[in-house]
Amino acid sequence: MTAPATGPFSALRQQLTAAAEAFADSPDALAGILAGMVDDVDQALAAPLEIFPVCHHSPASALAMVRRLREKQPRVIYLELCEDLQPLLGELCNCRLPVAVQAFASELDGHPAEWGPLSVVAPITEASAEYQAIAYALETPGVELVLVDRSTDHVFQWLPRDPATARPGGGEAGAGDEGALHGDAVGVEIGDLRPGFAELEAYLLHHGKVRHWSEWWDQYVEQPLTVADHDTYRQVMVLIGSLFRRLRPARPERLDRDEDRERHMWTRMRQHLATSGVDPADCLYVCGAFHAASHVEQFGLAPDAPVYEISPRTGTRWHYGLIPSSHSAIEAQFGLAPGSVSIAAATWTKAVARSGLTPYRLDGQRGSRTRRRGTPAAAGGTAAPGPVTDRLSGFLAAPPELGGLDEAELRGWCVDIVRLARRNGYLASTADAIAVFETSILLAGLRNRARPTPYDFADAAVTCIEKDVVPGRRDVRRLCEILLGGDRVGQVGYDALPPLARDVLDRLQPLGLDLERRTVQRALLDLRAEPRLAPCSDLLWLLRHLLPPDAVRPIMGERRLGHRSLQESWDLALGRNQRALIELGYEGVTVEQVLEQRLRRAVRGPEATAAGALAAVADAIRLLGSPRLVDELGTRAVELLAAERDVDDAPRVLRRIRRLLAHYRATAPALPGWGEAFVTTGYAHYCTLLPTAFVDEQAGVRQVGAMLGFLFGMEGLALSLGCDRAQLELAVAQSHPETPAKTALLWAARHHLGLLPLAELRARCADLLANPLVVPTVPQYLSGFVQALESVPGLAPFVVELMSTAFAQLPDPILLPWLPTLITTLREHGPELVPVLIREAARTFPGTLSEVDAWVPPWVAPAAAPAPPAAPAASVVRLLTEHPESIDAVARLLGCAGGWRPEGPAAHAGPATLLTRHPETASAVADLLTRGSAVPG
Incomplete structure (x- = not known):
């Protein structure tokens, strides 16, 4: 663009060019930037459609907007906001600000699936120019509000499809409880005025003697523009937007995205002007100052501008609504200094009171009193635009106005912060209030400020009051934020x-x-x-x-x-x-519908597992009570179990199916069809995977123990439903584990199937304890036996016996290094099964100290001498002879009624003859009667 030789800004352009030649090392580059900034201002002001540049959440922009709306009374307002959010703006009257307009999508069509769910929010506060424009348009008859920015779908269409990025940015980590109000939504704001050039921002912060960009903006832009007239405000804002636009890093993708937004907005405005026939002089285009200095071909209303084709939206279905927002959520999402939005709200309130302006508010706005305005002038542009004059030269050359120190305001802050600090546990006094007052003035002087700002006051309060930091106590800087306006939290009204x-x-x-x-x-x-x-x-x-x-x-x-x-x-x-x-509410009409949809998605998703499906079945029973949904989820659980190729979820599957089967046994006359199918499918499935799991290093002891628990615990039910026990015996016979823990599991399984008697199992464990080369691995064998209690609970007495024998026989040099391994192994592999051992030990060992000396472990008690084969115990013979009823009943069941003893005189000799020929049973009974207890195992 060629710079005009004449015009209202020609003198300023020549002055800046001369300054660049005098002071810059590269005068051509600097002169081009400075002259280009002036040209951008000239271009924006010369457009037939009035451009109103704003900054997001800026009291100065809001005040200038109120003044311009009352003066111009536009008929149409074009607003830089996502065009598909327009139907929501009417619901703002039912809310308490700040709130955020939101678009939400959980089912994506045309966007990467890993991005979901997608969310876009646009926060709105009362101290913002966009809210004043919205309130004016909605409350003034005959005024039309048109949103012209790209849709929320295009927000994600234009993002780079970087496979390394799981989700598009926008979260606010570390924002605290209120920062979570926006979640991980992508924020959309009007007028993001912040240098994209990091060196420039650092330079401004250093020479401005401030710590954060928000503080610099408030000190050097916000406060001067609060009292500026409309022309000065427009020219300064466009100049700042042009500066930041020209000094940003060269990132083509960001430049293309910003320019596409500007092409989209100008295209929508052209289309609306063509269809509505409204005069551009009666319109107002509200956009960020960054976009006011645009260089796209569609800028302005020239008839020969090229046509920009807007791409269609994807098939993603978007849901729209209002969500509560807060000052801290806005600060966190857009990188503002903590407390800056609260300070802006306080500045807005004070500026409105000082200026006498009546801001626009929506009727029925919750949390604010609507001021009754006079009858507004008929919309239609009562103020014709005057000739453009140079206000920049005077604004840039004039020194800042030296406002006097408002001692009353500062004194009130100091008194209130001391009162608030004492209420929160600080030992503050009147002396601290005086110190904060004087330190605030001192800091303002050191920073070349005419009067202390809220930031100076907060620094002084921290210096003078926060002498120590106590965990759990609010820090003084947070108390200053509360004092200066607090973290105001919005709320969406019932009707919205x-x-x-x-x-x-x-x-x-x-x-x-x-x-x-x-x-x-x-x-x-x-x-x-x-x-x-x-x-x-x-x-x-x-x-x-x-x-x-x-x-x-x-x-x-x-x-x-x-x-x-x-x-x-x-x-x-x-x-x-x-x-x-x-x-x-974006997912359904009722809570029950939402839960039903989520349960279905949980069992149909790519990460669905059989254990997760069983959990969904339990949730459906507990919360919904829908037999149809339960049957659907249960059938899906059977399908998922049959499709699994590993046993990682075996413990969860076992735990959840046990609970569900116990529930049905207690509440239903029979198991549902899906429950029977799950048992039979699981029996066959785990029998198939058992030999592989025993030798697979990825399958842990806990998983294999849960598989055996399923097979042995469900064995009776599975056999009654048609399963074959030979399949389980074959799976156990084909298992050949290599690790000690899994070997112990296999021994327990073989014992349960009757393939390994208890005496042989006891002998094998005795060999382990007697072999010094194997003793270090005994804790792992114990871990396997503990896991076996899931499937063979009858082994609990034997495990107690094994541990007791180990503690009794092993010498201290072996036992002491052995104990830490035992403890860590049990804690890692069987924490929930250790109580079973503790209960069994409590039943086995004596309960009082006096019984310990006389106590003899049952597994080492001397066995009673067996009776001679020809002479069984007399008591047993007498018992069977004098009370033959039980024997007669057993004989009748066996089909031998009356055949076990002779009739007549030899009747009493029958039992004696039978016992003499077959003394084994009588000897065993006699031994039991003599010892008075059962043999262990």
Whole structure:
């Protein structure tokens, strides 16, 4: 673009060019930048469509907007905001600012799946130019508001498809509780005025003697422009936007994206002007100062400008709504200094009171009093634009106005911060208030400021009051933020909520609580005395499953399979978690529908597992009680189990299917079809994988033990449903483990199947303890035996015996190094099974100290001498002879009634003859009667 030789800014252009030649090492480059900035200002002001440059959340921009709207009374306002968000703006009257306009998509079509879910937010505060324009357009008859920026779908279309980036940026890590109000949404703002050139920003901060860009902007731009007239404001803002645009790093992808936005906005404005026939003089284009200095071909309203083709949107379905926002959430998302938005709100309030202006507010705006305005002039541009005059030269050359020190305001801050500090546990006094006052003035003087700013006051308060830092106590800087305006948190009104959120609030009305408050409230439900609260309890358990943990938290009561508490106590913070509740409304009309959809997605997704499907079945039973959905989820669990090729989830599968089968046995006459199919499929599946799992290094002892637990625990049910036990015996016979723990598991499995008697198992373990080369691995064998208790609980006495024998026989040089390995092994592989051993040991060992000396372990007790074969114990012979009824009953069952003893006189000799010929049984019974206890094992 060729610079005009004449014009309102020709003198300024020549002055800047001469300064560049005099002071710069490369005068041509600097002169080009400075002259180009002036040309950008001239171009923006000469456009037939009035351009109003703004900065995001800037009180100066908001004040200038109010002045211009009252003077110009435009008929059409073009606003730089995503065009598909326009239907939501009418709902702002039902909210308490700040809030954010949101677009949300969970099911993506045309965008990378790993980006989902997608979310875009545009925060709105009262101290912003965009809110003043929106309020004016919605409250003034005959005024049209048109959003012209690219749609939210194009926001993600234009992002680089970098495979290394899992999600597009936009999160605010470290923002705290309130920063989470926006989650990981991508933020859209009007007028992002910040140098893209890091060296320039560092230079400005260093010479401005400030720590953060927000403080520099407030000191050198915000405060001077608060009292500036409209022409000066426009020229300065376009000049700053041009400066930052020209000094940003050369990143083609960012430049193309910004220019595409500008082409999109000018194309939409041209289309609207062509269809509506409105005069451009009656319109106002509100955009960021960065975009006011645009160089695209579509800039302006020239008829010969090339046509820009806007790409179609993808098939992604977007949901729209309002979510609560806060000052700290805005600061965190857009990289502003903590407390800067609160300071801007305080500056706005003070500037409005000082200027006498009446800002625009939506009627019915919650949390603010609507000031009644006079009858507005008919919209239609009552103020014709005057000739453009150079206001930049005077503004740039004039020194800053030296405002006097407002001692009353500063004194009030000092007194209030001391009071607030004492309330929060600091030992502050009147002397500290005086010190803060004097230090604030001192810091302002050191930083070449005419009067202390809120940032100077906060630094002085930290220096004078925060003498120590106590964990859990609010720091003084945070107290200053609270004092200067606080972290104001917005709220979406009932009428602006989605149907699901309104339904939740309506259904919880019987609790008698104001659930829109941000405080935590306690709800007490006595379901036995007030059965009408049972639906509220059901809904609370649903919300507990869907919302963040702190939104709905049970204090007393539980909801598990087959159990419902009669009394419940809840801590409810739905007002604080309004965003999460609103986003549930994007997924369905009712909470039950949302949960059903999520359960279906959980079992149909690419990461679905059989254990996850069983958990979904349990949730459907507990929370929904839908047999149709339970059968669908259970059938899917069977399919997932049959498709699994590893056994990583075997412990979770075993635990969850046991609970579900126990529930059905207690509440239903028969198992459902999917339950029977799961047992039979799991039996065959784990039998097939068992030999591989025994030798696979990736399959742990816990997983193999859970497989055996499933096979042995479900064996009776599986056999009754048609499974073959030979398959299990064959799988065990084909297993050849190499590690000690899995070897112990195999021994336990063979013992359970009757292939390894207890005496032989005891002998093998005795050989382990007797072999000094194998003793170091005994803890691993014990770990395997402990895991075997899952499938063979009858081994608990033998495991106690093995551990006791090891402690009794091993010498200290071997036992002491052995103990840490034993403890860590048991803690790692079987923490939930150790209590089984403890209970068994409590039953085995004596309960009092006096019994220890006389106690003899049952596994070392001397066996009773066997009776001679020809002379069984007399007591047994007498028992069988005098009381033959039990023997007769057994004989009848065997089909031998009356045949075991002779009739007549020899009847009494029958038992003696039988016992004499077959003395084994009588000898065993006699031994039991003599010892009085069963043989271990």
